[in-house]
Amino acid sequence: MAFASVAELVNKALDGKTNISTIVIEREMEESNRTREEILAQMDYNWEVMLASMERGLKEGLRSKSGLTGGDAFKLAQAGKVQKYVSGRPMMDAVARAIAVAEVNSAMGKIVAAPTGGSCGILPAVLYEISTGYGATREQIVNALFTAAGIGTVIGSKAFISGAAGGCQAEVGSASCMAAVAGVELAGGDPEQAAHAGAMALKNLLGLVCDPVAGLVEVPCIKRNAIGTAGALIAVDMALAGIKSVIPLDDTISAMREVGLSQPVSLKETAGGGLANTPCARRLEESLNLGDFN
Numbered sequence: 001m002a003f004a005s006v007a008e009l010v011n012k013a014l015d016g017k018t019n020i021s022t023i024v025i026e027r028e029m030e031e032s033n034r035t036r037e038e039i040l041a042q043m044d045y046n047w048e049v050m051l052a053s054m055e056r057g058l059k060e061g062l063r064s065k066s067g068l069t070g071g072d073a074f075k076l077a078q079a080g081k082v083q084k085y086v087s088g089r090p091m092m093d094a095v096a097r098a099i100a101v102a103e104v105n106s107a108m109g110k111i112v113a114a115p116t117g118g119s120c121g122i123l124p125a126v127l128y129e130i131s132t133g134y135g136a137t138r139e140q141i142v143n144a145l146f147t148a149a150g151i152g153t154v155i156g157s158k159a160f161i162s163g164a165a166g167g168c169q170a171e172v173g174s175a176s177c178m179a180a181v182a183g184v185e186l187a188g189g190d191p192e193q194a195a196h197a198g199a200m201a202l203k204n205l206l207g208l209v210c211d212p213v214a215g216l217v218e219v220p221c222i223k224r225n226a227i228g229t230a231g232a233l234i235a236v237d238m239a240l241a242g243i244k245s246v247i248p249l250d251d252t253i254s255a256m257r258e259v260g261l262s263q264p265v266s267l268k269e270t271a272g273g274g275l276a277n278t279p280c281a282r283r284l285e286e287s288l289n290l291g292d293f294n
């Protein structure tokens with residue numbers, strides 16, 4: 001389903017007077033030789049898994065296997081019952097859901113990598129929040145997942161989607177970008193607005209390094225899902241208001257590649273630098289029994 005560029009996707013959608021998801025679904029049907037129903041059913045299952053992971057992560061008592069993280073989604077959701085969120089309810093409900101999914105991932109639970117396990121909370125949280133606010137149908141949500149997938153394949157072919165290859169900009173940055181593009185479509189925006197939202201979301205995470213403490217996908221990964229979600233939602237609102245990214249999404253993806261290639265190995269999931277190399281992180285690492293993870 002690889003597309004050469006975001007521009008190709010957007011232009012095909014504009015030419016066909018349709019949206020990006022339709023183009024992605026049609027390409028997937030052609031390449032996989034499967035029916036529309038089969039493809040939609042598979043993506044619907046992905047949404048089901050995303051829903052279950054959001055629900056599970058919001059429950060009390062979830063801890064990661066290392067014991068380093070867990071319980072923050074529950075804490076945040078509970079806080080919203082007794083106090084006003086400074087950032088507003090829709091934003092923080094989405095953030096709580098993003099953290100929830102990321103915590104399920106850290107607890108070795110079932111999630112949908114979107115595009116990776118480390119960044120799995122952003123896409124479901126953004127789509128859930130927008131679908132709730134706009135009264136979108138399940139079919140529209142599933143379609144939006146195809147939009148996100150289409151953008152993810154462009155990023156994967158033009159740059160990278162793993163922290164080991166391109167730093168956290170490639171994981172959380174890509175997820176935020178995919179969620180922003182899909183979010184605009186779900187909210188009723190057009191393909192050009194969607195691409196602008198994706199560019200704005202990704203631009204703000206360019207340069208983000210991959211520096212997981214003790215090499216575990218927990219710290220800072222889980223909280224970066226929160227920030228990636230917030231950035232995506234802001235980018236959606238900006239694009240829907242008519243704000244354009246001066247640098248188009250294709251160029252932004254190329255810039256992400258260039259930045260990723262220039263990052264040192266110590267900042268690419270090796271736990272050799274950044275937050276992973278702080279005194280606190282090294283103390284935590286020593287206190288963990290990492291043998292349990294082998």
Ligand code: SF4
Nearest residue numbers: 118163168171210221
């Ligand atoms: S810090 Fe590294 S492991 Fe964690 S989410 Fe970012 S890219 Fe993934």
